[in-house]
Amino acid sequence: MTTETLTLVEAEALVTSVLIAADTSPENAASTARALVRAQADGQGGHGLSRLPSYAGQSAVGKVQGHAVPVIEDVKPGVFRVNAGHGFAYPAFEMAIPELATRARSQGIAAAAVYRSHHFGVAGHHCEALAEQGLIAFVYGNAPKAMAPWGAKEPMLGTNPIAFAAPMQGAPLVIDMATTTVARGKILAAREAGKDSIPEGWAFGPDGQPTTDPVTALAGTVAPMGGAKGAALALMVEVMSACLVGAAFGAEASSLFDAEGGAPNLGQLIIAIDPGPISGGAFEARVADLAALYDDMDGARLPGLRRLTARQIAQRDGVQIDATLLAKIRAFL
Amino acid sequence: MTTETLTLVEAEALVTSVLIAADTSPENAASTARALVRAQADGQGGHGLSRLPSYAGQSAVGKVQGHAVPVIEDVKPGVFRVNAGHGFAYPAFEMAIPELATRARSQGIAAAAVYRSHHFGVAGHHCEALAEQGLIAFVYGNAPKAMAPWGAKEPMLGTNPIAFAAPMQGAPLVIDMATTTVARGKILAAREAGKDSIPEGWAFGPDGQPTTDPVTALAGTVAPMGGAKGAALALMVEVMSACLVGAAFGAEASSLFDAEGGAPNLGQLIIAIDPGPISGGAFEARVADLAALYDDMDGARLPGLRRLTARQIAQRDGVQIDATLLAKIRAFL
Numbered sequence: 001m002t003t004e005t006l007t008l009v010e011a012e013a014l015v016t017s018v019l020i021a022a023d024t025s026p027e028n029a030a031s032t033a034r035a036l037v038r039a040q041a042d043g044q045g046g047h048g049l050s051r052l053p054s055y056a057g058q059s060a061v062g063k064v065q066g067h068a069v070p071v072i073e074d075v076k077p078g079v080f081r082v083n084a085g086h087g088f089a090y091p092a093f094e095m096a097i098p099e100l101a102t103r104a105r106s107q108g109i110a111a112a113a114v115y116r117s118h119h120f121g122v123a124g125h126h127c128e129a130l131a132e133q134g135l136i137a138f139v140y141g142n143a144p145k146a147m148a149p150w151g152a153k154e155p156m157l158g159t160n161p162i163a164f165a166a167p168m169q170g171a172p173l174v175i176d177m178a179t180t181t182v183a184r185g186k187i188l189a190a191r192e193a194g195k196d197s198i199p200e201g202w203a204f205g206p207d208g209q210p211t212t213d214p215v216t217a218l219a220g221t222v223a224p225m226g227g228a229k230g231a232a233l234a235l236m237v238e239v240m241s242a243c244l245v246g247a248a249f250g251a252e253a254s255s256l257f258d259a260e261g262g263a264p265n266l267g268q269l270i271i272a273i274d275p276g277p278i279s280g281g282a283f284e285a286r287v288a289d290l291a292a293l294y295d296d297m298d299g300a301r302l303p304g305l306r307r308l309t310a311r312q313i314a315q316r317d318g319v320q321i322d323a324t325l326l327a328k329i330r331a332f333l
Numbered sequence: 334m335t336t337e338t339l340t341l342v343e344a345e346a347l348v349t350s351v352l353i354a355a356d357t358s359p360e361n362a363a364s365t366a367r368a369l370v371r372a373q374a375d376g377q378g379g380h381g382l383s384r385l386p387s388y389a390g391q392s393a394v395g396k397v398q399g400h401a402v403p404v405i406e407d408v409k410p411g412v413f414r415v416n417a418g419h420g421f422a423y424p425a426f427e428m429a430i431p432e433l434a435t436r437a438r439s440q441g442i443a444a445a446a447v448y449r450s451h452h453f454g455v456a457g458h459h460c461e462a463l464a465e466q467g468l469i470a471f472v473y474g475n476a477p478k479a480m481a482p483w484g485a486k487e488p489m490l491g492t493n494p495i496a497f498a499a500p501m502q503g504a505p506l507v508i509d510m511a512t513t514t515v516a517r518g519k520i521l522a523a524r525e526a527g528k529d530s531i532p533e534g535w536a537f538g539p540d541g542q543p544t545t546d547p548v549t550a551l552a553g554t555v556a557p558m559g560g561a562k563g564a565a566l567a568l569m570v571e572v573m574s575a576c577l578v579g580a581a582f583g584a585e586a587s588s589l590f591d592a593e594g595g596a597p598n599l600g601q602l603i604i605a606i607d608p609g610p611i612s613g614g615a616f617e618a619r620v621a622d623l624a625a626l627y628d629d630m631d632g633a634r635l636p637g638l639r640r641l642t643a644r645q646i647a648q649r650d651g652v653q654i655d656a657t658l659l660a661k662i663r664a665f666l
Binding site: 073075076077078079081106107108109110111113115136148149150151152153154156162164166173175177181208225226227228229230232233235236238239240242243244245246249251269271273274275277278279280281282283286287289290293294297298299300301302303 | 406408409410411412414439440441442443444446448469481482483484485486487489495497499506508510514541558559560561562563565566568569571572573575576577578579582584602604606607608610611612613614615616619620622623626627630631632633634635636
């Protein structure tokens with residue numbers, strides 16, 4: 001694979017220009033560019049610049065409203081809604097996070113429901129932004145269907161990630177996982193690379209039986225992580241994002257990868273907790289104690305270190321982007 | 334195994350009497366009896382009457398304070414703390430739940446931290462009690478160490494369950510899972526039954542390698558569900574219960590099964606959300622739509638049906654208790 005190296009500043013500028021050329025407002029383009037480049041820098045290419053051609057295509061035809069201006073709607077002292085206006089999710093999150101932080105500090109806990117939303121990228125990044133302000137955060141968001149309910153054969157639930165972050169000395173602790181074993185994109189990539197097989201445990205065929213054949217897997221469903229438990233967690237995420245937000249189910253949402261159909265109409269829910277008051281002041285010391293337990297045990301390490309290392313390298317050396325992808329991106333200009 | 338059948342009323346009266354005889358106050362004994370019998374009725378024997386001999390033993394020597402009176406401490410409009418006073422957890426939960434429901438309705442979301450706490454039984458029952466009042470609920474609680482951090486060989490984290498419930502027409506949807514593949518008690522039971530092997534995937538030996546030998550497994554660690562992801566979820570629960578509550582880590586807590594050592598000093602965190610306001614009024618219809626998707630798909634079923642069926646049978650026919658256990662229980666009177 002031929003690649004080209006871009007600094008993070010160059011990458012952000014490129015993404016912004018492409019989105020503006022595809023009928024996205026400058027503010028929304030800049031917000032979306034920050035999110036895609038941050039994902040790329042963290043080694044999360046599946047939520048990075050690879051998304052730009054489909055984002056731009058969707059903005060150009062109005063499947064995503066590039067000029068949407070998110071609006072906060074007050075509901076209760078501890079909760080509010082953000083109408084993302086069928087625009088990109090990132091401007092809605094950037095509006096929600098400071099308001100959520102303010103309310104979490106005054107109320108102790110607060111939640112925001114983002115509706116009429118779109119792909120929200122690396123779930124952990126939104127939690128991390130709150131943890132950098134000293135708050136515990138959860139994000140739940142659904143995604144187009146890929147996984148079957150446990151015992152069924154047809155897809156109904158998405159990769160439905162759970163993300164969590166907590167402030168910790170140095171960098172926040174960030175836990176971010178799909179409730180599937182892998183993203184469907186990984187199976188797609190294996191097929192496109194012409195591979196004969198995928199690892200055991202990734203997928204089921206349309207008959208509900210485990211398969212290692214990528215073609216059979218793409219006709220079937222992605223396996224939940226941990227079997228029945230992962231499928232139950234994905235259902236929990238569906239309740240927290242679609243039902244609790246008033247958004248489309250993964251079973252109803254249009255694709256995030258093409259410009260066909262109406263708006264995906266996805267939903268996301270964010271919770272923030274101020275850890276000082278609820279812990280009686282104990283949180284900071286207890287989380288340091290927990291980090292020390294990990295440091296002191298052979299083989300144990302806190303999740304997220306690989307991501308932080310990738311980020312540091314990207315900040316210093318830039319990101320390497322596949323030349324074919326870059327050519328496709330530049331064709332929008 | 335010889336068993337004796339008790340009606341739920343008889344079982345509650347027996348548990349209450351035993352706890353009172355072991356120096357627990359009548360109120361705390363009644364609260365604890367309700368919880369143990371409810372677990373037994375739901376087919377969760379591991380949190381049922383099998384716990385009574387160790388509960389009674391701990392109350393008799395003061396490892397658990399049988400006369401503790403839980404106290405609510407106000408912190409912020411959306412959060413409060415409950416000092417369980419090193420008593421049983423159930424009276425603290427019974428005090429927390431109505432207060433939490435009131436605050437969730439007025440604030441939109443609310444949380445309670447239960448500290449100086451003990452074994453909290455079936456995590457899902459506390460969520461279910463909130464869902465029966467029309468609220469979404471989460472409970473996080475830690476437990477004495479049984480699982481290693483991913484990549485390590487020594488136990489640090491407990492079975493650390495995640496429980497969730499949502500109101501749904503008929504009975505609430507309840508999701509309740511240990512973040513280990515199984516409870517350590519299942520491996521103990523296999524060894525005590527003299528079994529040669531346990532299923533693959535349950536446990537690691539002290540060398541960190543998978544094992545199917547129950548003796549090697551008991552010297553090692555219980556496997557997290559879903560590999561690294563389950564170990565990360567267990568860490569999240571540790572942060573939410575121990576750090577955010579100001580309680581002991583699973584790595585520090587004394588055993589819940591014997592009368593040795595000081596109070597376990599565990600912590601639990603409960604979150605309640607009023608789904609109406611935050612969803613813009615959409616929740617009730619959306620959750621009914623989701624249940625219909627499950628009903629309509631071959632093989633799909635919502636989690637928790639087995640538990641509800643067990644409960645109905647127990648309400649009609651009573652619960653069958655192992656005669657050896659019953660003899661041990663009655664010896665306390």
